[in-house]
Amino acid sequence: MTECELNDPVTIDPLALAPEDRAWVEATLDTLSVEGKVGQLFALSSIGDDLAEISRHCALGVGGIHRFPGHDLKAAWEATRAAIQGSRIPPLISGDIEGGTVSQAFATAVPNQMGLAACADEDLSRRISAIVLREARRQGFNWTFSPVVDINRNFRNPVVGTRSYGSDMATILREAGIMTEVLQAGGIATCAKHWPGDGIDDRDQHLVTSVNGLSMDAWHASFGEIYRTMFAKGVMSVMSAHIALPAAFPADAGAGRFVPASVSKRLNLELLRGELGFKGLIVSDATPMGGLTGWQERAEAVPAVIENGCDMFLFSPDPGGDYRHMMDGLRRGALSEQRLEDAVRMILTLKARLGLHRMALDEWVPPLEEGTTRLSTPESEAVAAEANARAITLVKDTQDLLPLDPARHRRVVLLAEEGWNFISGALPRSLDVFCEDMRQAGFDLRMYDAETPPAPEDTDLVVYLIGQEATASLSHIYLDWTALHGGARKAMKRFSREIPTLMISLGQPYYLYDAPDVRTYINGYSALPSVQSALVERLLGKAPFTGVSPVDPFCGEEQLRY
Structure with missing residues (x-):
């Protein structure tokens, strides 16, 4: 791709409307007071x-x-219908539909993005997207803050990880394109995130203003190409994150080079809209995040989000207070009337593009059938279980440990870390399915006891089972040996040279970096129950490992391969 091609703006309008829908947008805009327009933001x-x-x-x-x-x-059904019925103008109902243990308790538990990428199967990805579409529409969603199109290059980045499709651009574009095509064809707008691109810094924008430190040539050849391709596929929205892109600014701009994209005219209006030609809606990332609150005081940040190119303002620790900040910003000129008008027109346009102004309540959120407790079906559960199983990746087995045999490896000591998730309503985290299936297979499984650690005379196999998926506010990815082994001095002990040792991650794919002595290592990407059951089958040799790693699990270190 030439430099000229890289910089040619995309001309597709993902929110193009029929004349009657455009008329609804303009008529609705005309009926709104200033206060009403501010509310729509x-x-x-x-x-x-x-x-x-x-x-x-x-x-x-x-x-x-x-x-x-x-x-x-x-x-959940009653709350969503209440949101629709209580809104004078049809609302956008959004969700973080990313899969893994972020899946809802009453819906099909599909793989997270990295798990789906590890299946390396376009048809399977389409079937998973079709399940997501059907169940999300039934719940009343019309907007998802996905796909994550970040490039998972920095293995220490804690928040990209399993939420991404990995580090390969072709894989990212294939998977994100499938999700966007399927969901938007079915009436759910997708949102490419996190502009201008996460996965380069090893920090989390939930905690600090993180930095995409690429040169502009390198950025255009990577993130720029990803976003241009997504625009060509018609993605309807982009999430502008609290991530800086200093190369987009003059070298003498000082601290201004590190402005979060969410409040940057240069990154939103000039680069995203102007140079790349994006014509959809721009939503800020969550505004209570440290990447914004650490940059600017609230009264200034609230109007700055809209004035500098975002069309919608996401989340608030104090909605009434932030509403007043926005109104005050308009009165004193920190938010211009033109930007207010343009932003609200864009919001109404997305609503019209999704047909929300023509949608009856029962069409939007179908009646809840008597006795219904789940949205999923046996067919959707079977497809998800297939994907969750196929994703499991054998990274290495240089000691020829596998398959396990209850006769040779009967006495098993398990060191487990279930992990946690920032997202409210995420599935409960448990490793019980793995433990029960191992016992049913004939293994004598006992939990690690720091006071009586495993020894060759009483243990045939040591298993480390880590369940931490990528989530906000982790700060860093690492194996907490002190917690796993029950003390700072005990953290230094390694069992792998005296007892066969197996490490399994049902989450982040990079834990080998902290365990180079482990010679058998598996990535499962999530701790969903169907992953755990399929994992035990593969450990016993009853099914093959088929996953293809979407990242380098050896973290660029030759040491980890042996």
């Missing part, structure tokens, strides 16, 4: 299924409500 979170919270959001006249439903389908 906000997409606020709904934690659990709190009807009082939803009522407060609707009273502000917000443009969107982001749902973190709880584990009860009826309560």
Whole structure:
């Protein structure tokens, strides 16, 4: 691709409207007061299924409500319908539909993005996307903050990891393109994130303003190409993150080179819209995040998000206070009337593009069938189980440990870390399925006891089982040997030269970096129950390992290969 081609703007308009829909947008815009327009700028979170919270959001006249439903389908159904019925203008109902243990308790537990990429099967990806579409539409979603199109280059980045499709651009574009095509054809807008690109820094923008440190040539050849390709595929929205791209600014700009994209005119209006030609909606990343709150005081940041190119303002620790900050910013000129008008027009345009203004309530959120407790079907569960199983990747077995045999490896000591997830409403985390299946297979499985550590005379196999997927506020990825072994001095002990040792990650794919002595290592990408069952089958040799790693699990270190 030539430099000219890299810089040619994409001309596709993903939000192009028929004349009658455009007329609805303009007529609706004309009916809104200034206060009503300001309300439309906000997409606020709904934690659990709190009807009082939803009522407060609707009273502000917000443009969107982001749902973190709880584990009860009826309560979730009622809350979403309340959000729609309580809104004068049809709201955008968004969600973080990324799979893995972020999946909802009453929906099909599909792989996370990295697990799906490890299957390396376009048809399977389409079938998974079709399941996501059907179940998300039934819950009333019309907007998903996915796909994640970040490039997972820095293996120490804690928040990209399993939420990404990996480090290979072709894989990212294939998988993100499939998801966008399937979901948008079915009426759910997708959102490419996190502009201008995460996965280069090893820090988390939830905690600090992180930095994409690529040169502009390198950025155009990587993230720039990814976003241009997504625009050509018609992605309807982009999430502007609290990530800096200093190479886009003059060398003498000082601290200004490290402005978060979410409040950067240069990155949103000039680069994203101007140079790359994006014509869809730009939403900020969550505004309570440290990458924004550490950059600018709240009263300045709130209007700056919209003035500098975002069309929607995501989340708030104090919705009423942020609404007042936005109104005050408009009065004192920190937010221009033109940017307010342009942003609200874009929000209404996305709603019209999705046909929300023509949608009856029962079409939007179908009636809840009597006795229904789950959205999933046996067919969707079977497809998800197939994908979760096929993703499991044998990274190495240089000691020829596999397959396991209860006769040779009967006495097993398990050191387990279940992990946790930042997302409200995520599935409970447990490694119980693995433990039960191992016992059913004939293994004498006991949990590690720091006071009586395993020894060759009482242990045939040591298994480390780590369940931590990528999530916000982890800070760093590493094996916490002190926690695993029960003390700082015990952390120094290694069993692998005296007892056969197996390490399994049901989450982040990079733990070999902290365990170079481990000679048999497996990545499963998530701790979903179907992954755990399929893992035991493969450990016993009853099914082959088929996963293809979407990243370098050896972290560029030859030492880890042996």
